[in-house]
Amino acid sequence: MSSRFAIDVPPELIDSARSGALASLERLYRLFERPGHNLALRLLSDPEDAHEVLHDAMLSAFRRLHQFRGDCPFWAWLRQIVVNTALMRQRSRRGHDAHAQEIPDFESAVPDAGPDPLHLAEAAQVERALDLLPAVTRSVVWLFCVEGYSHPEIARAMGQSVSFSKSQLARGLARLRRDLGVEATSHA
Structure with a gap:
């Protein structure tokens, strides 16, 4: 088993997405849709929660693209957002889920x-x-x-x-x- 997040993203695609180009944002979403969902599913064990975490994390990443400095690979930055979003969901669910x-x-x-x-x-x-x-x-x-x-x-x-x-x-x-x-x- 290994992470599928290690996807090289051309800097031009990130720059284009930063400028708000919908095609670039969609391409980034499609590149990371499966690995993001799989990671959230592994952390939460609930397909519906994983789906929501994926969407929340991607929206958060798109809103914060201007904060990506390039000092780590884009995939590592995005993976951390997915992990943080999933862990927040897990914490909020903890009291309700035996x-x-x-x-x-x-x-x-x-x-x-x-x-x-x-x-x-x-x-x-x-x-x-x-x-x-x-x-x-x-x-x-x-x-x-x-x-x-x-x-x-x-x-x-x-x-x-x-x-x-x-x-x-x-x-x-x-x-x-x-x-x-x-x-x-x-x-x-």
Whole structure:
């Protein structure tokens, strides 16, 4: 599994979109529609919420195109907007959704207990197992393992501590290993 966000966007397309050219805005939307929806779906596990997050994030990005300085790839900038929008949706939903209950934060992370289950199991099995994780844990696992975010980046995005991110990842991977029947021995 890997992020599909790494799409090179010509600077001319961004400049054209900044000037308000509808064809350029539509082209940017079409380029990132699928990866944006997939990322939101992974973080939220609800197709309707993912669809709304995609639209909200793209509108936000289009309104803020003048803020894109080009010091990172456009796709990374847009991906962060999608992540932030999805996490805001997740926070607002948390009180209403029993499935989104968090695993508590612990000061020290659970030590790594073996191979990454996301790379050892069949994709369909991983999808089902991810959907069973609490929303916050699923988000941390996805952002770290698939999107390549660091623990400090995840902590900052979620308004939590680095140890929170590490403990959620360790607990999420342990649960995935258990649910997928992946052996928990380390391959040194």
